Amino acid sequence: MSRVAPFSLRLSADERQQLETQAGSMPLGSYIKSVVFASEAPTYRKRKKPPVAEQQLLAEVLVRIGQSRTANNLNQIAKHLNQGTLVVDEELERDLAEALLDVAWMRAKLMQALGTKP
Structure with missing residues (x-):
């Protein structure tokens, strides 16, 4: 028997x-192993796997984050804001509104996956 x-x-x-x-x-x-592997050693609860439905919700959020450019777009907006070069036009307003919708959607899905109410 090989040892790990x-x-x-x-x-x-x-x-x-x-x-x-x-x-x-x-x-x-040897002593530690004899105590740990003794038949009367206490057993503790097993690690619970998250329910499949929760895993699916979390997967949806990860997919959405991967497909979204929200993080990059917000970073660029913050950069221009800090440099004083931010131009607020219709496109930026649309991007911000889209980012807010993405964040709200992710928040709702994460709360649903965690079993909490918004």
């Missing part, structure tokens, strides 16, 4: 001393 890479565990000096005391003459790694 070692597992590292950070302990305080007191924790390490306690483990070494409990292990007695047994090698520390």
